[in-house]
Amino acid sequence: MTVLDLSRQSRFSPQRIEDIESGIETWLSDTDRQILAKALSVDPAVLKEVESRPAGAAVVEASSGRDLETAIIEGARNLPCPRCGQPLRCSVQDGYDFDGLPIRFAKAFCTSCPYVFR
Numbered sequence: 001m002t003v004l005d006l007s008r009q010s011r012f013s014p015q016r017i018e019d020i021e022s023g024i025e026t027w028l029s030d031t032d033r034q035i036l037a038k039a040l041s042v043d044p045a046v047l048k049e050v051e052s053r054p055a056g057a058a059v060v061e062a063s064s065g066r067d068l069e070t071a072i073i074e075g076a077r078n079l080p081c082p083r084c085g086q087p088l089r090c091s092v093q094d095g096y097d098f099d100g101l102p103i104r105f106a107k108a109f110c111t112s113c114p115y116v117f118r
Contacts, residue, residue: 001040009039016093024091024109027051068117072106079108086112 003021007014012035019025020036028036028051030044037044071079072090079088090108097103108117 006039010035069106073104081110081115083115084113086110
């Protein structure tokens with residue numbers, strides 16, 4: 001199954017599928033896990049087994065990191081990790097709100113420490 005096939009069946013963007021496959025996105029909500037499991041024809045428990053949220057991971061919500069979120073959405077490169085100063089791997093996920101209006105989500109993780117920005 002290709003990324004585009006899985007994207008069509010799950011209704012996730014191809015970029016999000018690639019983020020999941022590459023390890024940028026390592027945790028799924030229950031609903032997303034069920035949708036993805038159905039598209040892959042596997043039990044959701046199989047996907048939950050391979051999900052990870054590193055012990056001691058610093059998860060920062062967008063409301064407390066507005067400057068970082070804005071920088072990521074605007075396309076800034078080589079942003080330093082707030083915890084260790086090493087480069088962050090950043091991505092922007094496009095989506096839609098309940099009214100069908102487009103919205104953008106900033107995501108980032110550190111290449112050295114367990115820092116995660118969602």
